[in-house]
């Protein structure tokens with residue numbers, strides 16, 4: 001019962017699928033939030049360092065090991081890692097990567113399902129005439145699954161299941177289905193993104209808008225982009241930066257290996273990997289930082305942004321902004337923005353299904369249909385708790401453990417495997433075989449020394465943060481404030497009992513244990 005070998009239709013198709021894999025909700029929703037929660041400009045330096053000395057090297061490692069494994073007829077991380085080194089332990093490490101995919105897909109598809117619902121609500125005009133508080137309230141009600149007052153009972157659960165079914169269906173069509181979605185979705189996404197980024201950028205400075213005299217989009221941009229060097233010694237910021245780089249580039253989970261395992265022996269890796277990586281960074285650093293933060297800071301102020309930073313922020317703000325453009329335009333804007341997020345999301349969540357499907361095929365010779373449906377079922381099983389207990393912060397725990405820590409652990413292990421067990425000599429030859437560009441020789445030493453060292457030290461030094469995270473499972477009770485806001489609201493009069501848990505030059509983080 002052999003299955004016909006799958007392969008990519010064309011180089012353009014492959015690039016778009018790989019770019020679609022990388023460009024996702026991480027770029028538009030996760031990046032701004034990670035940046036804000038880790039002190040804005042304080043985050044950017046570790047982030048860029050991580051991109052250059054860990055992100056790019058890992059792209060090379062994953063693309064080349066994927067192509068190598070594919071040549072041996074393997075299309076899943078457990079089997080691919082196993083072809084590179086003897087010993088079953090590598091197979092189990094590959095299996096660990098697969099479970100990371102399922103855990104991430106579980107909550108990722110939940111956000112993706114919000115985008116579907118918000119396209120629907122934009123079209124039927126739910127947000128027409130709503131105030132900012134109404135729009136924010138709508139979201140809070142939406143995620144309060146049992147009490148929801150959105151008009152459709154259990155709406156969040158219904159859209160979640162529909163979203164998983166859609167992913168399952170496309171996955172069951174194999175690579176061709178993924179390629180088709182990427183070919184339609186990616187160009188649309190870039191187009192919508194540029195339009196909205198221009199809007200974010202031109203929102204203006206204080207007094208520029210007559211509807212919102214205090215609108216100051218530049219506050220948000222300044223906060224994001226004014227570098228602060230003091231956080232360079234903070235392990236928590238480094239973990240967050242490394243985690244975001246891996247999440248956004250889709251490394252540390254095995255999806256890139258799976259996609260690359262369908263390359264041919266002489267296909268280029270070097271140029272493809274670098275192009276996909278830089279394209280993702282363009283979308284993240286340029287488009288991703290020009291939309292949600294400046295627009296939200298512009299209309300609601302930086303303090304609001306600091307207090308509300310989270311995946312939901314864009315859902316609590318953007319529909320209100322669109323309202324200001326009139327009833328008809330607001331429909332288009334809502335469809336553009338949430339449509340953009342939907343395409344960004346689905347081309348990534350599809351990627352998360354492929355390691356599981358590949359493994360089921362390598363191990364049990366399962367068909368695509370069986371592989372896809374079992375993936376959908378597992379994601380549903382793991383995801384329902386995050387849907388039901390969203391308000392209790394379970395969602396953030398998933399994003400921390402599966403979406404940050406696990407990626408760094410997996411990336412560390414595969415770098416050791418590549419450089420020291422498979423061997424850097426063979427590895428470097430693999431990366432350069434068929435290459436359309438010449439990679440600077442220094443990258444050989446970065447992969448051999450810098451990448452594993454930095455990865456190892458980020459991991460070890462962030463262990464205290466893991467402990468904090470376990471002790472403080474309710475992550476929603478920590479908030480950042482500007483000094484002035486803090487002085488106004490939390491001074492000696494003791495109106496709020498916030499406890500200062502962290503101070504950085506411009507912001508203070510408070511925790512409200514009793515709220």
Ligand code: PHE
Pocket residue numbers: 021022023024025026027246247248249250251253255348349351352
């Ligand atoms: N890179 C995707 C994003 O930025 C998320 C992702 C992670 C996709 C891991 C596949 C694998 O949203």
Ligand code: NA
Pocket residue numbers: 021022023024026027247248249250280284
């Ligand atoms: Na990304």
